[in-house]
Amino acid sequence: MKFAVVTDVHGNAPALRAVLEKIDQSPGIEHIFCLGDMMGIGPNTNEVLGMLFSRTDVSMVTGNHDEAILALAKGQQYPLSHSHVKTHHQWMADRLDPAFIPKLASLPRTIKKRISGHSALFTHYSICDGKLLAPISKDPFKPIVEPSLTNMETLFNKANEQLVCFGHHHPKHFFKNTRTIYLNPGALGCTIKPAAPYAIVNVREQGIDVSLEEAGYDNREFLLSYEKLKVPERKFILKAFHGNQMGNQGW
Numbered sequence: 001m002k003f004a005v006v007t008d009v010h011g012n013a014p015a016l017r018a019v020l021e022k023i024d025q026s027p028g029i030e031h032i033f034c035l036g037d038m039m040g041i042g043p044n045t046n047e048v049l050g051m052l053f054s055r056t057d058v059s060m061v062t063g064n065h066d067e068a069i070l071a072l073a074k075g076q077q078y079p080l081s082h083s084h085v086k087t088h089h090q091w092m093a094d095r096l097d098p099a100f101i102p103k104l105a106s107l108p109r110t111i112k113k114r115i116s117g118h119s120a121l122f123t124h125y126s127i128c129d130g131k132l133l134a135p136i137s138k139d140p141f142k143p144i145v146e147p148s149l150t151n152m153e154t155l156f157n158k159a160n161e162q163l164v165c166f167g168h169h170h171p172k173h174f175f176k177n178t179r180t181i182y183l184n185p186g187a188l189g190c191t192i193k194p195a196a197p198y199a200i201v202n203v204r205e206q207g208i209d210v211s212l213e214e215a216g217y218d219n220r221e222f223l224l225s226y227e228k229l230k231v232p233e234r235k236f237i238l239k240a241f242h243g244n245q246m247g248n249q250g251w
Helices: 013-025 045-053 064-073 080-095 098-105 149-155 220-228 234-240
Strands: 002-006 029-034 058-060 110-115 118-123 163-165 173-176 181-184 195-204 207-216
Touching: 002 013, 013 029, 013 045, 013 195, 013 207, 013 220, 045 058, 045 080, 045 098, 064 080, 064 098, 149 173, 163 195, 181 207, 220 234
Parallel strands: 002 029, 029 058, 118 163, 163 181
Antiparallel strands: 002 195, 110 118, 173 181, 195 207
16 A cells, blocks of 8 residues: 655645645555644645545544644643744634644544555654543643654664554654654655654555655745744744745745
8 A cells, every 4th residue: 555644734735735736646645644733834824624534535643732722622622832823823723724623633543554464653752651542721732752763662662563654753753664654754744844754654465655745835925824824933943944035945
């Protein structure tokens, strides 16, 4: 079975559209796994969710941004650990199409599958022991660790799967030992250049092959929309998550 893995779209509709177009043009891809943080940071929340929920070949899990924004939209307890971005998340929640609330609330945190004889785990990040079903206010996701094989083995030490796909930490991760492949294709919607990363995985009885891919796109209007829409914390976001591309190019 051949499938695509995307993660951390972060409200970036043109980046997601570019990736979906490339996936749809690639022969043999049967499914897409989207590993959370569809919302937050970028302002195209409803457009991104519309693209993903309208497809029949996408499986999604929730990320911390999705769950924090959803908590605000549903009037539930918001995580204290995210208090520094609460104004930003409230802006997103206020603009979230209510039709997406039950759909987001129904998504799982993990997906486990048997694919062509191999076991696979799909999740936003490693989850603390005993917190798989805990609300986001209880901080169920483990703290981020730097990319390395040793750190991935420790982070996912309770996972017995042969393929572990995740996101949350925006850099690409691709590590493997004699048993397990650890794959994070990189944040699709938060990059320092107009190219959106994703991965194609081909699982056969003989083994698992991973190809790290990118889809180029025109991100000018997307980046300008932060100021046009007065997105909270936009100056910090454009610098920290998009490499200050507008300033670098003299827009």
